[in-house]
Amino acid sequence: MTLEPRFLDGLRGRLFVVRRAPAADDRGIDVVIAPPFAEEMNRSRRMMVLLAIALAERGFGCLAVDPFGTGDSDGDFADAR
Numbered sequence: 001m002t003l004e005p006r007f008l009d010g011l012r013g014r015l016f017v018v019r020r021a022p023a024a025d026d027r028g029i030d031v032v033i034a035p036p037f038a039e040e041m042n043r044s045r046r047m048m049v050l051l052a053i054a055l056a057e058r059g060f061g062c063l064a065v066d067p068f069g070t071g072d073s074d075g076d077f078a079d080a081r
Contacts, residue, residue, distance in 0.1 A: 001056040013074025016066040020056045030061035037080070041070060 002021045007014040019030070033048050035041045052062040066073040069080025 001053065007073075010068060010074075012068045012079070015068060015074070016072035018052075018064045020052045020062045020064075022056045022059045022061060024059070026061065027059045030063050031055055033062060033064045035064070035067070037067065037070070038077075 001023050004019040004021060006017060006019075008017055009015075033052060035048055036044055048064055052064055055062045067080060069075035069077050
């Protein structure tokens with residue numbers, strides 16, 4: 001499995017994403033993980049990582065997104081949508 005962190009240009013600024021690519025048996029399908037918001041995001045981050053790892057081990061790519069105004073994406077928390 002490989003990690004591919006990057007920024008994507010969004011309508012309100014750059015969005016930070018991490019793609020976990022499977023080591024083998026790539027099915028050509030990526031699953032997008034949209035995390036919960038605010039404190040729930042912080043509390044569930046580990047579970048999202050475990051989900052992404054499990055998907056990659058089964059041949060699926062996984063794209064985890066930090067929404068605008070949260071995490072490493074552009075914007076302030078007050079501007080998050």
